[in-house]
Each structure stands twice: as structure tokens, then as C-alpha cells.
Amino acid sequence: MTESFAAGDQCLLIDGKKRRFLLRLQEGGSFHTHHGVVDHNDLIGTEDGSRVVSTGGAEFVVLRPRLSDYVLKMRRGAQVVYPKDLGPILVYADIAPGSIVLEAGTGSGALTLGLLRAVGPTGRVVSVERRDDHADHAKKTISRWLGGIPDNLELRVGEVEEQVLDVRPDRIVLDVPEPWHSVEPATRGLGGGGVFCAYVPTVPQLQQTVESLRMSGCFEDVLAFEALLRTWNVQGRSVRPDHQMVGHTGFICVARKVVPGRPQKESESEDSDSISVVTEEEEFTAQ
Numbered sequence: 001m002t003e004s005f006a007a008g009d010q011c012l013l014i015d016g017k018k019r020r021f022l023l024r025l026q027e028g029g030s031f032h033t034h035h036g037v038v039d040h041n042d043l044i045g046t047e048d049g050s051r052v053v054s055t056g057g058a059e060f061v062v063l064r065p066r067l068s069d070y071v072l073k074m075r076r077g078a079q080v081v082y083p084k085d086l087g088p089i090l091v092y093a094d095i096a097p098g099s100i101v102l103e104a105g106t107g108s109g110a111l112t113l114g115l116l117r118a119v120g121p122t123g124r125v126v127s128v129e130r131r132d133d134h135a136d137h138a139k140k141t142i143s144r145w146l147g148g149i150p151d152n153l154e155l156r157v158g159e160v161e162e163q164v165l166d167v168r169p170d171r172i173v174l175d176v177p178e179p180w181h182s183v184e185p186a187t188r189g190l191g192g193g194g195v196f197c198a199y200v201p202t203v204p205q206l207q208q209t210v211e212s213l214r215m216s217g218c219f220e221d222v223l224a225f226e227a228l229l230r231t232w233n234v235q236g237r238s239v240r241p242d243h244q245m246v247g248h249t250g251f252i253c254v255a256r257k258v259v260p261g262r263p264q265k266e267s268e269s270e271d272s273d274s275i276s277v278v279t280e281e282e283e284f285t286a287q
């Protein structure tokens with residue numbers, strides 16, 4: 001049984017043209033469209049999945065937003081991690097109930113919300129952000145979604161590289177421009193088998209991250225990949241990929257912390273085979 005909407009809840013309206021509107025319900029509030037008004041009071045008390053009609057006769061489906069809806073619609077400071085990348089990051093960095101995660105930068109808080117959901121109440125997320133304004137913004141976006149800052153989240157303002165030894169996480173998840181600066185601290189502060197995960201938008205950043213991991217001699221099982229999401233149009237006999245897609249967002253790089261081995265020379269790390277790429281064949285074999 002789903003709880004009915006209350007004042008303060010986030011509410012997603014979808015119209016007949018599949019346009020999506022995210023509202024925060026307020027007693028006496030109103031949502032204005034080209035097709036009239038929907039009073040918030042008409043939404044408060046309704047159930048997830050109901051329908052409402054505006055004063056101009058437009059019908060909207062009324063839904064409690066998923067985290068992916070919120071991330072795409074929430075007010076942004078820094079560029080967020082898109083939902084298509086959130087899933088793979090959580091799975092490949094192996095964020096599980098009870099994990100202790102060091103994250104940076106907090107940015108807009110989108111990845112933080114995904115991490116919090118995955119670690120659950122028995123886990124802990126320490127999220128570090130170097131910019132005060134981004135940290136303040138993230139605090140608001142996180143509070144709006146969760147109704148406050150949960151006990152298992154610590155927001156710190158500073159440089160992530162300086163926090164690794166203090167937090168001693170079992171997972172490090174970075175969405176910062178220079179994740180390789182955290183590799184050396186991670187060789188000392190990340191537990192054996194721990195996961196180092198970096199999300200970077202460009203090839204040189206990916207290359208430098210992987211090289212730093214390899215040169216440290218303390219990381220193995222390095223995997224670099226990107227996730228492509230292609231939505232489909234399914235209408236009658238027109239069943240085909242949509243014309244537009246998000247072509248590129250970022251690369252995901254994950255590696256496991258191991259006891260120190262022989263540091264690799266740069267020439268060895270230039271070997272293209274040394275960076276794992278998930279192929280369809282491997283994926284199939286792994287199942």
C-alpha cells in the first residue's frame with residue numbers, strides 16, 4: 001500500500017505529450033501550465049499513480065518520482081552523474097549495504113544520493129567537496145529528496161586527497177577532474193580488496209587515472225568502460241531506436257586495492273591490452 005502524497009513531498013506530473021514536471025507540494029500552492037492550473041491541494045492526499053486534470057482540461061499522471069527522475073530534474077550546481085552512469089558506478093564499485101564510502105566531489109549531490117541508497121542505514125558515506133557554494137547546494141538537494149541530512153552521511157568541505165587516511169574507506173568513488181591525485185593516498189588508506197572508482201569525462205583523464213593506478217603497483221583488476229543508453233520508440237509498427245541519444249557523458253574506471261607488487265614501467269602500461277574493456281563476450285561468459 002503506497003502512502004498518499006503529503007505537503008512537502010516531491011511529486012512528478014507527466015502530461016499527454018510525456019513532458020515531465022517535478023513539484024514540491026505546498027498547502028495552497030499551484031502549478032501553472034499552458035493548459036490551466038493544478039492546485040497542489042488537489043494532489044495532496046492522492047495516491048501514487050493517480051491522475052489529475054488541470055483547469056484547462058489537460059490530464060496528468062501523478063507519480064512519486066524515482067531517484068532518476070529527481071536527478072534529471074533537480075536544480076543543479078555542478079554537472080551531475082546521469083542515471084545511466086549511476087547504476088554502473090554503484091554496481092562496479094560494489095557499493096553494498098554496510099559499505100564505508102569516501103566520495104568526491106559532492107557537486108550537486110546526485111551521486112551522493114545513489115551511494116546513500118546503496119550503503120543503507122548500516123553503511124556510511126563521507127562526501128568531500130572543495131567549493132563552499134557547491135557543498136551548500138548539495139546539502140539542499142540532498143535534504144529536499146531525503147527530508148534532511150541522514151545520520152550516515154557526512155559532508156566535508158576540503159580536498160578529498162587529504163581525507164583518505166582519516167576515513168579509511170572500503171570504497172573510494174570520485175567524480176573530480178584529477179582523480180589520480182587520490183591514488184597515492186588510496187594505496188595507504190584503502191583496505192585490501194577495496195575499490196577505487198573514478199568517473200571522468202575525457203580520454204586524457206582516463207589515461208592518466210589508469211596509468212597512476214598501474215604505476216602505484218597497488219591496484220589490479222583495472223577496468224575502464226563507458227555506458228551507452230539508447231532508448232527506443234515503440235509505437236505500433238514503428239519499433240526503432242530513438243533518433244537522439246546522450247552520446248557521451250563520462251568514462252568509468254574501477255580498480256581493486258592489493259598488496260604492493262612490481263610497479264609497472266610506463267612502456268608496459270602503454271600496452272593496450274593492459275586496460276580491461278568489458279566486451280559482450282566477456283559479459284556473456286561471466287553470466
Ligand SMILES: C[S@@+](CC[C@H](N)C(=O)[O-])C[C@H]1O[C@@H](n2cnc3c(N)ncnc32)[C@H](O)[C@@H]1O
Binds near residue numbers: 107129158160161177
Ligand atoms: C562534476 S562535479 C561532481 C558532481 C556530483 N558527482 C554529482 O553527481 O552531483 C565535480 C565536483 O568536484 C569538486 N572537486 C574538484 N576537485 C576536488 C577535490 N580534489 N576534492 C574535493 N572536491 C573536488 C568540484 O568543486 C565539483 O563540485
